[in-house]
Amino acid sequence: MMGRQATKRELFVSISLEEYVPEDHLLRAVDRYLDLSEFRLCLADSYSHTGRPSIDPELMARMLIIGYSYGIRSERRLCEEVSMNLAYRWFCRLGLKDKVPDHSSFSKNRHGRFRDHDAFRQLFDSVLRRCMAEGLVQGEGFATDASMIKADAQRQRSRPGDAGIDWGDPAQASRPVREYLTALEQANPVPPTPKRISLTDPAATWTAAAGPAIFAYCTNYLIDLKAGMIVDVEASAVNKTAEVEATKTMIDRVEEKFAIKPRRLVGDTNYGVAAMLGWLVNEKSIAPHVPVWDKSEHHDGTFSRADFIFDAENNRYVCPAGKHLKPAQRSQQKNPFRYRASQYDCQLCELKPKCCPNMVIRKIDRSPQEPARDVARAIGKTDAYRQSRRERKKVEMLFAHLKRILKLGQLRLRGPSGAHDEFLLAATAQNLRRMAKSCFYKYQI
Known part of the structure; x- marks a missing residue:
């Protein structure tokens, strides 16, 4: 006999969200390792001691982590998903009747207190310290690379770089334009004129490195080779010089904050320029497991520089x-x-x-950095170098995960500060996901 579902509308139902979130759910594992007490303390000075209570900054941080962990790119949609998804509500410490913050709250706080206190950098650092406590960061070898992310800027809203654009009153300009004009005033020496400049995000780089020309930024990763954890992330322009400088900044910052300096650095040919190799060998005492950028090789049958012996x-x-x-x-x-x-x-x-x-x-x-280049050439002939080349794939996998799973193929926020925030949150989500999957089952009974 065909059954028929009997619809019963119960007026009062007593349920616990704890019962509806599976034990092996990713957010349960992430929640185990996420501590936002430092995040709250970082923002404490920006809140008044009197007046109406604000939206809990920890709640907004948890919602942003959900968004970047599951590739929810729109904050409007994020609020809808948290409102309907029981696991999301459980992770955000929301009951069934608790109200989800409006999407405008994120923009207000991001452009205000979050950015003023560099709160997302503090959040990234606190997650990294937990990774270190779990033994996922060894500090013996680091790998670095950069990946291009499309900016929120269209070709139609751009002008040639030498067109002499009148930006008007800086006080009335948009935030990305103000950031661009401020960076120009502080730049020394003055950067070369770009081929095209976006009117909506002037700091974005016009590049055709990956096909048709677009405006883009680069996200630079510095990872520990033991478990592929991201130890630092930096936004930069799309060019080799900016990527090399970003790597120097990240290595110095990790050493200053966490007292960790690797014995070897693994990278591709972009990091094999003479200045970078000299900095690694002479100033940092780091072994460069990097191919040397060398244009002296001849392919026309004549002698190359390697055929000459230096006395x-x-x-x-x-x-x-x-x-x-x-x-x-x-x-x-x-x-x-x-x-x-x-x-x-x-x-x-x-x-x-x-x-x-x-x-x-x-x-x-x-x-003048030829001795450092010789050190890199000698390392390139060892078995350790070949092992480093295989391990470098870990950073490539992180970029693939960033674009395919987290869906960060294009930025939503504009300007260097917007790229900075998005890259930090995405790297934080990647570290949390990897730490959760690596350590969660170790603690299960």
Whole structure:
């Protein structure tokens, strides 16, 4: 016999949210490791001791963590989801009859007290300290990389960089424009003129690095190689120089805050420039497990710089024919690290067609950071370097997770401060998810 569901509308129902959240739910594991007491203490000075009670900042932080953990990009939709989802209500410490904050509360607090106190950086640091307490951060090896994230700026609302844009009264301009103009005033030296500038987010970089040109920012990750935990994150412009400077900032900040300095740093060729290698080897004493950025290799059958032996004791190069290349005298002030062969030696040399067929003499430029580059080249021949290259995939996996699972393929907030907030919250959510999945079952009975 076909059954029929009997609809009973009970006027009074007594339930506990604890019973409706599964024991293996991700938010149960995240809740175990999330402590927002420091977050509340960080914001205490920005609240008055009298007046009507405000929305609990801990509640807003928990809702934001839900949004970034589950890829809920809209704060309007986040409020709706928390209102309807029992697990979300349980995680936010809300009862069935408790009211969910309005979406406008997030914008008001983000542009105000959250940003003034750098509260999201404090939240990220507190989660990282818990990761360290759980033994997920070893500090022996770090990996770094950058990934491009599309900005909330369209091509139609842009102008050529040399168009002479009149931004009007800075006091009446939007927040991203004010941030851009302030950064220009403080920049030394003045940055080069970009090809195009967005009128809605002028600090965003116009780039065609990943296909059709877009406005974008870069999120820079510094991760610990033991469990792939993110130890620092930094927003930057989309160019190699900015990415290298962001990595330096992150390494210094981690050392200052947590007294952790890795023995090795793993990165791709973007971090193999001479200045970066010199900074790692000479100033930080960190082994660079990084491919050297080297343009001296010849592919036309002529001798490359590697075919010449450097005699450090006599400060000269020895060519394959046994002749010497000495520091140039006339151009010493312009280029003190250029070495030149004797014209007499080159003209009579049988190897000239393979050495410098289109030049009168052979010249070699030597970087002042060449000893550090030699250190990186020597490391590149070891088994430890090959292991580091395999471990570097962990940071690539985090970027894939960021864009595919957390759905951070495009920013919602504008300006460097908006990118800063979004990248910090996303990295915090990633650390919480990874820590929860790594440690939760260890504590289950």
